[in-house]
Amino acid sequence: MDKIEPIIKNSSNNIIELLLEVNKKHYLYLKNxxxxxxxxxxxxxxxxxxINKFEIQKMDVYNNFFKWLKAKYCYKGELGFFSIxxxxxxxxxxxxxxxxxxxxxxxxxxxxxxxx
Numbered sequence: 001m002d003k004i005e006p007i008i009k010n011s012s013n014n015i016i017e018l019l020l021e022v023n024k025k026h027y028l029y030l031k032n033x034x035x036x037x038x039x040x041x042x043x044x045x046x047x048x049x050x051i052n053k054f055e056i057q058k059m060d061v062y063n064n065f066f067k068w069l070k071a072k073y074c075y076k077g078e079l080g081f082f083s084i085x086x087x088x089x090x091x092x093x094x095x096x097x098x099x100x101x102x103x104x105x106x107x108x109x110x111x112x113x114x115x116x
Contacts, residue, residue, distance in 0.1 A: 015042075015045075015061075015062045016061050016062055016109070016114065018045065019042075019105065022038065022041065023102050029041055032094070033094075033095050033098050034094035034095060034097065034098050035082045035085060035086060035094065035097050035098055035101060036082075036094070038082070038098065038101070039080075039082045061109075061112070061114060064112075065081070065105060065108050066080070066081050068108050068111075069081050069084055069085075069104060069108075070084065072104070073088050075088065081101070082101075085097050085100060085101055
């Protein structure tokens with residue numbers, strides 16, 4: 001039997017790679033193409049890491065994206081970035097918020113010259 005290789009390789013920013021993979025094939029990972037489904041997926045991913053005692057990878061790029069997003073929106077609260085987008089972009093439809101999230105993530109990754 002062939003060895004199955006994981007899509008997401010162990011790296012210091014595997015959460016970013018996971019987010020990028022989910023966006024490419026959202027229909028495989030998410031119930032709906034919206035922030036609530038993405039947030040639920042990431043919650044499950046984090047929980048799976050915890051209960052399986054996986055080494056939690058360094059998440060500097062991921063955490064700095066949150067800080068970048070707060071600065072971009074001049075947001076003073078401490079809610080996560082999904083809450084920021086739901087609050088700041090409240091007039092957008094759910095799919096538009098999802099697309100906005102990925103547009104902002106890609107903008108941020110370009111600014112920091114991220115190479116996966």
